[in-house]
Amino acid sequence: MVSLDNAVIARLESHGETFEILLDPNIVKQLRDGKEVEITDHLAVDAVFKDANKGTHPAEDKIKEAFGTDNIGEIAKRIVSKGEIQVTSEQRKEMLEAKRNRIISYIARNAINPQTKTPHPPARIELALTEVKFRVDPFKSVESQVDEAMHLLRPLLPIRFEKSRVAVKMKADDYGRCFDDLINFGIVEREEWQADGSWIGVMEIPAGVINEMTAKLNDKTRGHANVKLL
Numbered sequence: 001m002v003s004l005d006n007a008v009i010a011r012l013e014s015h016g017e018t019f020e021i022l023l024d025p026n027i028v029k030q031l032r033d034g035k036e037v038e039i040t041d042h043l044a045v046d047a048v049f050k051d052a053n054k055g056t057h058p059a060e061d062k063i064k065e066a067f068g069t070d071n072i073g074e075i076a077k078r079i080v081s082k083g084e085i086q087v088t089s090e091q092r093k094e095m096l097e098a099k100r101n102r103i104i105s106y107i108a109r110n111a112i113n114p115q116t117k118t119p120h121p122p123a124r125i126e127l128a129l130t131e132v133k134f135r136v137d138p139f140k141s142v143e144s145q146v147d148e149a150m151h152l153l154r155p156l157l158p159i160r161f162e163k164s165r166v167a168v169k170m171k172a173d174d175y176g177r178c179f180d181d182l183i184n185f186g187i188v189e190r191e192e193w194q195a196d197g198s199w200i201g202v203m204e205i206p207a208g209v210i211n212e213m214t215a216k217l218n219d220k221t222r223g224h225a226n227v228k229l230l
Contacts, residue, residue: 007044008091009052010076012083015066017058020049021076025087025095029139031080039076048075085139095138102142103149104129107159111150112207115158117229119208128156162207165189165230167200174221175199181220185213202230 002024010028011020022044030037040046050058060070067075087095108122132152137145153159170178172193182188186205193199205213210229217225 002042002044004044006091008088009086010079010083011086012079015062017062017066018050019058019063019066019075019079019083020052021045021047021079022049022052023076023080025085025091025138028080028085029141031077032139033141038073039080040073043072043076046072048072048079087138092138096136099138099142099145100126100129100136103136103145106142106146107149107153107208109208109212110161110206111159112162112164113158114160114162117207119211120157120159124157125153128153132156163204164207164210166203166205166210166213167228167230168203168217169198169200169226169228170217170221171224172197172199174224178217178220178225181213181216185209185216 002022004022006024007022008025008028009020010023011018013019023039024042024044027037027039027042031039048058048063050056063075064070067078069075104122104125107125108119112119129149129152134149134152150159150161168182182201182203186203186209188201188203191199191201210227214225214227217227
């Protein structure tokens with residue numbers, strides 16, 4: 001369960017009454033996206049309020065009339081899906097900053113400058129989004145907002161999403177050390193072991209992560225990994 005200090009109020013007006021619950025703000029997007037969530041695990045208080053700040057509750061018959069059930073889980077899902085979310089200014093600021101950083105990171109990892117075939121640094125993307133006055137919604141998914149962000153960025157920056165194919169070569173001992181990193185960065189399309197025991201793989205990766213991948217692998221292998229753009 002979320003603490004009262006970190007919870008937000010979800011409010012629904014129905015049948016002439018106000019119904020409120022206190023829940024974890026991080027679960028709102030999942031619920032609105034239709035994902036299966038055990039919402040009662042994310043409530044600060046296992047109850048429906050008339051005014052959560054005052055701690056008052058609606059009459060039980062009013063709850064049953066509005067929702068057709070007294071099951072707190074079903075009621076809470078209805079309030080979140082059809083109602084509005086009340087957040088403090090500090091909570092909203094933190095949620096907006098976190099979501100904005102995730103959008104910037106997604107674009108930086110997956111997009112390149114098609115003129116130079118190199119990634120745009122996150123700082124450049126952040127400045128451009130500020131210039132175009134991109135507004136982040138804390139309750140919408142990153143993926144849905146990336147489309148809008150890219151639409152606004154294109155008149156300002158040469159940018160597009162693209163995949164790259166790279167060849168990676170490393171020693172046998174380094175391969176075991178780097179296996180998880182390789183899988184996280186992309187898809188190994190083809191691989192083979194050389195006579196000297198070294199591993200060579202051809203991978204498809206998001207175009208924006210080639211520098212990050214090269215740095216990561218060389219850090220793990222003490223500079224012995226070789227990454228080549230095909």
